[in-house]
Amino acid sequence: MKVSVAGENSFIIYFAEQASKNVSLQVQQACVLLKESLGSVLIDLVPSYASLLVIYNPMQTDGFHVRHIINSSLSNLSDANENSGKVVTLPVYYSAESGADLVDLAKRANLTTDEVIDIHQQGEYLVYAIGFAPGFAYLGEVDERIAAPRLSSPRLKVPKGAVAIADRQTAIYPAESPGGWNLIGSCPIAMFDPKANPTMPVEVGDIVKFKAIDREQYLALGGEL
Amino acid sequence: MSNIAKASSNIGMVVEKPGMLSLIQDLGRYGQHNIGLTTGGPLDPHAFKMANKLLQNNLNDSAIELTVGGLELTSQVNTTICVTGAVIDFTVNGEKMPQWQCIAIKQGDLISFGFATSGLRVYIAVKGGFNIEPTFGSTSTVTREGIGGINGTKIEQGQLLSCTPQKQIPHFKASQIPSYDSVVKLRVILGYQQDAFSQVQKHQFFSSEYTVSESFDRMGYRLEGPVIKPNVDGILSEGICLGAIQVPANGQPIVLMNDRQTIGGYPKIGSVFSLDLAKLAQCGQGAKILFEQITIEDAHNLLHLEQANIELNAIEPIEKLLS
Numbered sequence: 102m103k104v105s106v107a108g109e110n111s112f113i114i115y116f117a118e119q120a121s122k123n124v125s126l127q128v129q130q131a132c133v134l135l136k137e138s139l140g141s142v143l144i145d146l147v148p149s150y151a152s153l154l155v156i157y158n159p160m161q162t163d164g165f166h167v168r169h170i171i172n173s174s175l176s177n178l179s180d181a182n183e184n185s186g187k188v189v190t191l192p193v194y195y196s197a198e199s200g201a202d203l204v205d206l207a208k209r210a211n212l213t214t215d216e217v218i219d220i221h222q223q224g225e226y227l228v229y230a231i232g233f234a235p236g237f238a239y240l241g242e243v244d245e246r247i248a249a250p251r252l253s254s255p256r257l258k259v260p261k262g263a264v265a266i267a268d269r270q271t272a273i274y275p276a277e278s279p280g281g282w283n284l285i286g287s288c289p290i291a292m293f294d295p296k297a298n299p300t301m302p303v304e305v306g307d308i309v310k311f312k313a314i315d316r317e318q319y320l321a322l323g324g325e326l
Numbered sequence: 327m328s329n330i331a332k333a334s335s336n337i338g339m340v341v342e343k344p345g346m347l348s349l350i351q352d353l354g355r356y357g358q359h360n361i362g363l364t365t366g367g368p369l370d371p372h373a374f375k376m377a378n379k380l381l382q383n384n385l386n387d388s389a390i391e392l393t394v395g396g397l398e399l400t401s402q403v404n405t406t407i408c409v410t411g412a413v414i415d416f417t418v419n420g421e422k423m424p425q426w427q428c429i430a431i432k433q434g435d436l437i438s439f440g441f442a443t444s445g446l447r448v449y450i451a452v453k454g455g456f457n458i459e460p461t462f463g464s465t466s467t468v469t470r471e472g473i474g475g476i477n478g479t480k481i482e483q484g485q486l487l488s489c490t491p492q493k494q495i496p497h498f499k500a501s502q503i504p505s506y507d508s509v510v511k512l513r514v515i516l517g518y519q520q521d522a523f524s525q526v527q528k529h530q531f532f533s534s535e536y537t538v539s540e541s542f543d544r545m546g547y548r549l550e551g552p553v554i555k556p557n558v559d560g561i562l563s564e565g566i567c568l569g570a571i572q573v574p575a576n577g578q579p580i581v582l583m584n585d586r587q588t589i590g591g592y593p594k595i596g597s598v599f600s601l602d603l604a605k606l607a608q609c610g611q612g613a614k615i616l617f618e619q620i621t622i623e624d625a626h627n628l629l630h631l632e633q634a635n636i637e638l639n640a641i642e643p644i645e646k647l648l649s
Contacts, residue, residue, distance in 0.1 A: 250559050270591075
């Protein structure tokens with residue numbers, strides 16, 4: 102575990118170099134412990150794949166104190182046990198018209214677009230983190246053959262529902278937003294609805310599978326092009 | 327030495343009806359027991375202080391303690407009053423007014439008090455306090471001693487209670503008003519993936535001038551300038567704090583603002599100090615941006631100073647005519 106400064110009121114705790122199910126469960130465990138030990142000094146926590154951002158109130162305490170509490174309360178994180186997430190299957194219309202980077206990604210991977218779609222569909226993805234935007238679930242890990250680096254300059258507009266890949270992560274954009282991931286398709290299911298209960302079809306620890314649908318099915322499910 | 331105090335100017339509020347017992351009070355007369363003087367002062371100091379506090383007066387400023395009620399005043403000045411203490415009906419020109427609230431008063435207004443319905447002591451404070459000359463260090467009226475207030479007596483019909491017309495409205499001094507420059511230096515706390523930026527890259531970053539690009543909003547400010555390169559392209563997506571400076575592969579820094587995404591995967595060299603983000607947020611396209619490194623301890627000191635400035639020092643009334 103490594104604790105680094107992030108900003109004037111935040112530390113970021115790195116639990117491992119790589120994401121794994123085990124690390125993900127450690128992050129969740131650390132959230133529970135730090136909420137307890139930091140109490141009113143804590144402003145917010147942002148859990149992710151292998152890290153946890155801890156935001157504190159610098160008007161109440163200083164960095165030395167917070168670092169001390171982090172180190173002492175996380176000194177014996179237990180090795181994580183089973184996760185009990187549900188399995189959620191989400192439909193995706195994979196195509197060049199619904200995924201602007203599908204063709205490029207296939208070309209760079211030396212695969213056909215159908216092969217990219219097959220490989221993406223075969224995966225079982227753990228929900229590692231939720232963030233970036235409301236309802237944005239970070240899923241991993243993508244097969245190395247279709248892993249692709251982020252765009253060198255993020256797009257100003259990625260459409261709602263876009264299914265995308267960045268390195269070995271995949272995700273569905275829950276709403277139109279800026280973003281730098283490679284778009285390969287689109288999912289017609291709402292990933293975030295503030296009025297629904299639950300607000301999201303998935304939560305951290307769940308397993309997501311993707312199922313290819315065609316254009317007609319996509320439109321019938323409310324998908325937009 | 328005269329123990330008779332006088333009003334210090336000849337404009338203020340005229341007493342139409344003195345009420346049951348109306349006395350000028352400040353917080354009391356101290357250090358005079360050796361010559362036999364008592365302290366006087368408001369019987370309900372909390373209510374007294376709150377009236378002055380709301381008007382941003384000194385807590386010791388002179389105000390009226392009205393017992394039971396019946397006072398009527400005509401104001402010769404534009405000012406503000408606050409009435410606290412016992413629950414009492416009071417009106418301005420016949421219109422019922424609330425207590426524990428500042429009330430604007432215009433020249434010629436008639437302020438009338440009924441009778442207390444809960445509690446006994448009503449406090450009537452005026453912006454800047456009533457101008458009463460202190461006697462033995464205090465304006466508190468002690469009628470038994472004939473000391474304080476106006477001539478050492480309770481307030482009487484026809485008296486003038488001097489107060490200064492309010493040409494003042496709360497206002498900041500020129501030195502307190504920030505200037506919104508189009509050249510801004512942002513202080514940075516190094517952090518996150520700072521180790522992924524070489525000394526040369528860091529030096530480049532801290533010695534170059536950047537420009538706000540056309541892409542800037544409440545989420546982030548994209549800057550343009552000399553390219554800086556971390557030795558990693560992307561990272562595992564992680565939590566982003568306020569002010570984080572992410573550097574995508576094109577080497578052009580993006581400063582993340584209040585509406586930033588909570589998680590992201592671009593390398594970050596550190597974070598802009600929050601008070602400087604306000605300066606950046608006042609900038610638009612084309613503004614020149616410079617970066618300077620500070621420690622987290624310096625950042626905390628500056629945050630505390632800012633807090634102290636806001637709490638202790640913020641309001642400095644200067645002369646300005648009320649319309």
